[in-house]
Amino acid sequence: MKKLLCKGLGKLLKIFLLANIALFVVFFFDLDGKLMFYVVEPFLKKHYDNMERKDTMKSPYDIDKFPKYEYDE
Secondary structure (H helix, E strand, O other), rough: HHHHHHHHHHHHHHHHHHHHEEEEEEEEHHOOOOOHHHHHHHHHHHHOOOOOOOOOOOOOHHHHHOOOOOOOO
């Protein structure tokens, strides 16, 4: 029973150490930032640059369309 418990704790310790090493490598080399810059950002740019947008220069500017404000004194 004690041997099985030690084996289980040893495996958990190895998994914990490997996870810490992997996270340190990601942090040290800024791999998450590089992933965002080289993969995610170009995908988002391509998606949002091709979106249909309303041309605001073609809509008329009517100054009379503002609501009339009434103040009670």
